[in-house]
Amino acid sequence: MLLDYAFIASIAVLVFGSLALRLTSSRRATFAFSSTMLALILALALMLLPLGGSATYMGVLSFNPFSLFFAVLFTAGIMLVNALAYARSRDYGNFAALAALALSGMYLVAFANSLVSVFIGLELMSLPSVFVVLLSKRDSMEATVKLFIMAALSVAVLSLAIVLVYGAAGTLSLQRANAGALMGFAFVLFVAALGFEASVFPFNVLLPDVYQGSGAYATAMLGGVNKKVGFAALLQVLILLFITSRADFMVVAVLAVAAMFYGNLVALLQTDLKRLLAYSSISQAGYILIGISVANQAGISGSLVQIFAHTFLFIGAMSIVAWLESRGRSGIDDTLGLYKDNRFMAIALSVFLLSMVGLPFTTGFVGKFLIFLSAVNSGLAILAILGIVNSVISVFYYAKVLTSVYTAKAGGYRVGVDAPTLAVVGACLALTVFLGVYPQPLVHIAGSASSYLFTAGV
């Protein structure tokens, strides 16, 4: 019972907290910020309290290691984005309310035990996110409309997929379904609809436009958190529903390869930092998909570690972009002489980018290592090799940014960083390095989360 209360309380805190905020805080951003942070910390504490347990609530929600992994990840991610928005947003009060609503949607997805929860959760997340994008930048209308239309399309496809499952299985709960022609098609529709949320190529080719057209903190939220919600939904649905029809997972392998090549090759040509990170995150999604297509416990563990790693790498890098953007710089060339401007930011950006390549003693290495290892161990060495080829390609564009960062620039001078940005970058850096040097806790938690997916409902 304690579990249920803890869980319900954490969602209630957020939803009602956000409404209360909306009423009180339009003028007093500092108050709104501190109360939002307090609510988030409370939610985090409530979730961590009954650690390790497992329970189902009313058949639609479930509290288990997998949901806990993602709920904690989302809370931490939104916390960081929240601090960033506080530093950058022109309209922080609205952001706080929207982000809290979106987070309660994310919780629904994380704790889902039924397709209904997944559907409602995704909707509850997407709508506020669209408005976050709209409010994040003066000329963000184009990005907002694109995001909205594509989100609507993916919702339509998702509904169709859910209908197919209901028709074939007669239930909406997340449990193993029997293979069949209809289910094969449902699999594809799920991959497409949830793949859009998880920014899987080719269902998200608008992503770079949206990333570029939004304020950097909104981009951090979309790429750092919302995208991971897509992966949480994708993992639950694919593994819990379809694990018996293993052949279908070839689809995911095909997507993984396509995403890696598309993201990495196009990233080579980018001159804008946000677009570069957008394409790089498409390719990172490709590595995550390799782990999913392996479709065993080791592969999913690797994917979870990579999802965790990328959350903080992306938010960290995007915070630095936000800081640069606030000084009117957004191109790769604008990072020129960053080392001279601010050493901490330069070193942090280097660590984030190198971790995306797979630098040891960072979380990025652990994730890639586990994913490639699981692919080779499952006889899918070809996927690992294609992943390696892509890592090689990615070196070219990451090196471009790194070189620019360490190149001296005439007339450079020291530039300070505001406290919230510094805190966010510092936290991301600390997590990336600490869990890279000492990865055992992360590997362990990811392992128990993935083992839940394979043991649930058997």
Next chain:
Amino acid sequence: MNPLFLLLPLLAALVAVAADRNGSRVKYYALLGSVVGLAMLPLVGFGTDSLTWFSVGGTAIQITTSITPLSLMLLFLVLAMGSLVIAYSFGFMDLPSEQKRFYVEMLGFETAMLAFAMSGGFILLFIAWEFLSLTSYLLIGFWHNRENAIAAARKAITIVLISDIALLAAIVMFLNIYGTLSFSSILAAGASGSLQLAAMALLLAAVITKSAQFPVQEWLTDAMAGPTPVSAYLHSTTMVKAGVFVVLVLLPLFSEAGMMPALLAIASITIAVAITGAMREHNVKRAIAYSTVEELGLILLAASVGAVFAAIYFFFAQSFYKSLLFFGAGSSIKATGSEDLGVITGLGRSRLVKYTVLFGALSLAGFIPFDGFFANFGIASAFATNLVAYALISAASLATSFYIFRWFMLQSGKPVSTAVSAGFLGLPKSMSYSMAVLAVSTVAASGAFFAFPSVFGMQGINLQGHAGMLTAAIETLVAAAGATAALLFYRRKATVKTLAARAVAEPAHSAGVATVTNAAYAHLAAFVEAVATGFAFFDDRLISAYDIVGHVAVAAGSHSRKIASGSTNTYMLVFAAGVALLAIVVVVA
């Protein structure tokens, strides 16, 4: 005792970052870290040690250290050369504002190489390998306001990161095949299967990239844009030696996987390319950088025919004379302010510098009693039974002796100005004394040729007997012939001046060609250089792996970029196309 305690330079770097705010004491921390490390080396005992880093699904990922005679030799070289290089930098690196960054990066570089030397398994090896790449990148691009340094650093980081990824792939495959990543277990299990072959191929790719072998030798010669102490360190004991060291450690695996012919071919081509490069090069540092590429090729060549002792000794001996020659180049640069062999003059002004550099050149050329003689002798003996191979090796020796004395003579002309003389005479003591220590070492290291067989417990190479004496005599003759040719070509000031004219490519100087009294030598020299340039054309234009990969990738990228056109209709179409494609995949599967 776990040998990780030897990572003292890391401690020194951390202390320097934390305690030394203006960078005035950092050089003493750096020297102390290296010297104390060297003093503590006898405390290291032979054996293997493992720490579990993390474990996944029952497989423990372990950081394994292993101390063998071979790794002890490398640890000694890294710490000893590290101390000397840092001492030399006291004089060379006299810009106060850059000292902290320089020494901290140097210490990081040294730490990475120490970790590499003591690694007994692939995990620690990979970590060290990756950090070697990063620290070398920072050091090559140290002068981050110079165009060429930035370009060189970018090329270096791109190429070596690719080698790191190849290594990671190989490691994952090894873990799949053997279930362990420690060298001893892998060597005991031996090689089998096609996955193993793929892993070995990736490992080979990583090795030749790190050790700047054909076709990716280019990054190393460009890497000369870094400060000279860095070049000295990088070329003698760290970074590039890492690749060949892996081959020496895992030689049985390469042999069982049937990679020896590939190794032989790569090494041979590299040697030919490097020699031609060294003969035509006008940059004082690049010329001896080509020579490093050649020497690494020679080590691989010896390893590929199973002459392990020759390879190990060459590995050891090369460290001393190569860092000495780089120190000499650094002195010339410091004294004259130029890196151009056509501009540098007056090497003879300071006797200490002249004779120490001469020691280095004599050793590299292979004159007795310098360590280079024994190193070359070992390689030559390995090929003594095959007449064709022996002739080729001797030709390489001849060319090597020629180019190093060309390099020496070009710098030895009469000083063009009093400023240059003063530059040589006023070189800081820390620089010239470090060179003196190394000059003595080039002779002292010869002793190792006789001591190593018992240390390593392997068959040495017999210098006595008819075969041994004959090889030694031929080698001496060849070295003498090469040196004499170079002395004759470059003896005359006029010839030197002609070359200087071409080197700086200034029309005003080319008038000097008409005044050449003995044009024949100049023409001959020009011919030799022309042949070398012709060969190098192939090297420059066609075989640049870096460019080819880059161009192909960019071409493919510009094609797929069109998908993201900015229109929502297109995006929806792509979405639908994706769904259709997946449906087809499901139906087919």
